[in-house]
Amino acid sequence: MIRRMVSAGVLAMTLALASVSIPTAAEAGAQVYNPCQRLSAGQVKYPSYGANRVTFATAMDRSQSAVIVTGCVRSGSGYAQEWQTTGFAGSKGFSAQNMAWEDTWKSPTGSFSFTEALGRSNPGTALRYYTLNPYSRWGGEHGPNYNQYFEGIGGESDENLWTYMNQGFYEQAAVINWNRYPDMPTVQGASFAIFFHAGNVPSAGCISTNLGTVVQLLKTNRPGDRIIMGAVDDIFTPFSSSPFGAITNKYAAIGGPAYAGDPVSNEMYGLKNGGAGQAFQFGSIYHSPMSGTFFSTGIIRGKWGSTGYENGILGYPTSDEMPMSRGARGQAYQNGSVYWGGSTGAHLSMGTIRAAWGRMGYEKGFLGYPTTDEIRGMAKGGIGQAYEGGSIYFTPTTGAHVSTGLIRVKWASLGYETGVLGYPVSDEIRGMVGAGVGQAYENGSIYSSPASGTHISMGAIRSLWGQQGFEKGALGYPTTDEYPANGAVVQDFQGGSIAWFGASGKVTLKG
Structure with missing residues (x-):
């Protein structure tokens, strides 16, 4: 997104100001220059979803605009580095995940796909490509065109792609699928026009680098290849997992750090029945070939833990937690379930x-x-x-x-x-x-x-009552329990009484 950030009249000033964001050698110590290796080791919090190519854009911290941009290609069971260069994110750095809203001047954090591109002419990309013309716009006005390409006059907030192309920024650009399908539903106001584009300057939320790198990405990336972007501490973890495994995929599916928190252990193998698990700040993910892959958290996890986790009577989870009636929660396991109903506590079933x-x-x-x-x-x-x-x-x-x-x-x-x-x-x-x-x-x-x-x-009195047809007979229902009277045990009914004389074994009916 370039909108209101860089124009031909202020370009020189922006470049001058941008120079102060470039980290010194001492400050760059926290930067990660081997992201492809880290991805291969499963030390990246956001997933590659098995993409053939993954581009990283990482800053030393969220406040930094300057980024290291690295291209990784799938190689065997991991990723190998193809290229590395420098670039810029939003002028105010990166937001936390799911926090990139309009006018924050921050780039979103996370893993996003590439499916579309735009620019002066198609350099030979497999992505859907828009060749720009004077009527090319990117929707910024809230409405049906929001965060997508269209052609027309446009409104005040719609980006004039033709103008920015001729200023050198959108000479070539790949669309980062933040706040848009196929990665997520579009939310009006949750930021738009997040591109990987030329120009090599800070922006209102895009990743900007040199034109040659953008062209190379367009020529090599296929629909579904991805970019992982953010501050290094938000992107990388010292804990390892299988980068293409079931636990990594589940972590991505439930929202990654935004839902489960950061990893706090390596992926653990050799659990019962061929299972594996990994611990996160807010719970754990468990996988076994028989049960599938599910997240365990909170009070229900504590209850499961009290039974011995996967080694106990319940076995592995076979579902995630499910919302239930009256605000309760439930989770299924191989041998039962745990329910938590607030005031009822958490209990096994x-x-x-x-x-x-x-x-x-x-x-x-x-x-x-x-x-x-x-x-x-x-x-x-x-x-x-x-x-x-x-x-x-x-x-x-x-x-x-x-x-x-x-x-x-x-x-x-x-x-x-x-x-x-x-x-x-x-x-x-x-x-x-x-x-x-x-x-x-x-x-x-x-x-x-x-x-x-x-x-x-019960007993003999019940037998005689049964002979009379129980409650459907003339006696109807009992109106008392059995009670002693005159050497007998008596029970009254709606239509009479029955007396049992224990010594003689006689049972009499009193109408």
């Missing part, structure tokens, strides 16, 4: 209990999110897990079943699984007569209806 939760609609069902991990060591080898709206219990003989609402309250009053009923052997059965609900247990059942309340049913 796995196995048969997870399957039962799934039958109820997972977190969108009436159970909501888990509020505990699985609770093991219960009676008869049982396992339980609590949720916002109830619990799920499992044993090898009873399976996994949901416990909730008034029936759960009643079961709790009897001692849960250690009480007379034992574990549930069914989920709640809804849609019964009179809006009733029932649930079966190892040693009986619990029934609840608005008219009768919530009561247990």
